[in-house]
Amino acid sequence: MYTVNGTFTSRWALATRVLTTGVRRSWRSECPVRRGYSTLDETPAKMQQVPKASRASSLPRKAQFPGVTNSYFTNQLVITTQMDPIATYQVMDTDGVVQDAGQEPAVDQELAVRIYREMITMNAMDKVLYEAQRQGRISFYMTSYGEEALIGSAAALHPTDVIFGQYREAGALLHRGFSLEAFMNQCYGNALDLGKGRQMPVHYGTRDLHFVTISSTLATQIPQASGAAYALKLQGAASTGDAEPKRCVMCYFGDGAASEGDFHGALNMAATMECPVIFFCRNNGFAISTPASEQYKGDGVASRGIGYGIDTIRCDGNDVWAVYNATKKARELAVGHNRPVLIESLTYRIGHHSTSDDSSAYRSKSEVEDWKRRDNPLTRLRKWLEAKGWWSPELETRAQKDIRTNVLKAFAAAEKQLLPSPQETFADVYAAPEISPALAEQKAEVMGLVEKYPDYYKIHEFQKSGGSQS
Numbered sequence: 001m002y003t004v005n006g007t008f009t010s011r012w013a014l015a016t017r018v019l020t021t022g023v024r025r026s027w028r029s030e031c032p033v034r035r036g037y038s039t040l041d042e043t044p045a046k047m048q049q050v051p052k053a054s055r056a057s058s059l060p061r062k063a064q065f066p067g068v069t070n071s072y073f074t075n076q077l078v079i080t081t082q083m084d085p086i087a088t089y090q091v092m093d094t095d096g097v098v099q100d101a102g103q104e105p106a107v108d109q110e111l112a113v114r115i116y117r118e119m120i121t122m123n124a125m126d127k128v129l130y131e132a133q134r135q136g137r138i139s140f141y142m143t144s145y146g147e148e149a150l151i152g153s154a155a156a157l158h159p160t161d162v163i164f165g166q167y168r169e170a171g172a173l174l175h176r177g178f179s180l181e182a183f184m185n186q187c188y189g190n191a192l193d194l195g196k197g198r199q200m201p202v203h204y205g206t207r208d209l210h211f212v213t214i215s216s217t218l219a220t221q222i223p224q225a226s227g228a229a230y231a232l233k234l235q236g237a238a239s240t241g242d243a244e245p246k247r248c249v250m251c252y253f254g255d256g257a258a259s260e261g262d263f264h265g266a267l268n269m270a271a272t273m274e275c276p277v278i279f280f281c282r283n284n285g286f287a288i289s290t291p292a293s294e295q296y297k298g299d300g301v302a303s304r305g306i307g308y309g310i311d312t313i314r315c316d317g318n319d320v321w322a323v324y325n326a327t328k329k330a331r332e333l334a335v336g337h338n339r340p341v342l343i344e345s346l347t348y349r350i351g352h353h354s355t356s357d358d359s360s361a362y363r364s365k366s367e368v369e370d371w372k373r374r375d376n377p378l379t380r381l382r383k384w385l386e387a388k389g390w391w392s393p394e395l396e397t398r399a400q401k402d403i404r405t406n407v408l409k410a411f412a413a414a415e416k417q418l419l420p421s422p423q424e425t426f427a428d429v430y431a432a433p434e435i436s437p438a439l440a441e442q443k444a445e446v447m448g449l450v451e452k453y454p455d456y457y458k459i460h461e462f463q464k465s466g467g468s469q470s
């Protein structure tokens, strides 16, 4: 905090590895003059040491307005320009060495190896599908290179927690059990695709795995997630006992999506309605070609959580165990106390934004190469596993080979499938089995054209009939 003539008067922020939380607001409100206290934890004790008489005379008067209830009057004209940056929680360094043994998560070999294999699978799938788009075999694709540690967040959730994604969270879906075949079928939009070929590639969704279908329109999932979490809270309140596990909502989005108005409405709703939702912002430094430095002036996205009175954690998004621990803690707060939590996971987008982008137009290739070499989420986890004796160069070679074979097999199978019948375009619009007269008219027109020009529409590539609604 600075006075108008620039004199430093006081600064306050949280120490490292401490959840940045509204819980501490209660004593903050008792302590308007914070000079000399390095962390919030030690302050209440110091406050008690102040003699009663001097406290009474030195304490400013509370400003009693309904809009803000924790403020005190001051006779100094103060402009608050800056707080210390929120610290970034890390468990492993870039060599996979745990810095504080107390922070190492209690994950067993099976889970740790599973997460690592899923990271390799993500890379293998990205490579094959990216190339497939380049060869014109699918229309579009987005890779997750550099952001593989996000899988740690999915591993910290309960399998029935509801996930709202943006598009670069295929790792979370893979961890939930979405098969390679299901990924490939969606990207091909073939007759086996759960979405019946009506979405762009990478717009996955599956009711069985509680993963809400991706929407291209940026940030729409964030208020939807607050609403879904509110619904879960109401259902939880009405539930009859322990038979149903308590659930929360996980909402993934990027730093660019956090610039949309929807982000702000969603956070405010979740805070005021006390919704059990985790807002997980993948801050990968770019919104397509716009670097974070041109996107906002504040302390990243995390500082906005505090502004909304939301518990906030910033973590190293390339450290799978920091991501895992942060999400586990957030889930405890969400499920146990109906508290929304914002996690800002700092990472770097190694790939182009999508197959429609060439990032060499706005960042140097050496910058990307540097990140790949210096801070790779897979290398960090691999080194950690090797140090435990849970992984070896031999296992690495075999896993790389087997996983690539499985990815190629699923890819070949998806490519062989027919496309869904054009009739499917008109199905599932309404819950009722019949479609509306207007839609029936459009369907008749389209099917008439398809039958009239079968070569133009390559009708041999489509299933003959279909349509769960007629």
Ligand SMILES: Cc1ncc(C[n+]2csc(CCOP(=O)(O)OP(=O)(O)O)c2C)c(N)n1
Residues within 6 Å of the ligand: 168, 216, 217, 218, 219, 253, 254, 255, 256, 257, 258, 282, 284, 286, 287, 288, 349, 353
């Ligand atoms: C409402 C809206 N505006 C713009 C776009 C175009 N668009 C698609 S992705 C994107 C950038 C998003 O960046 P970020 O949220 O950081 O996610 P990232 O791609 O980095 O994972 C933009 C601007 C869109 N899809 N929807």
Ligand SMILES: [Mg+2]
Residues within 6 Å of the ligand: 254, 255, 256, 282, 283, 284, 285, 286, 287, 288
């Ligand atoms: Mg981004």
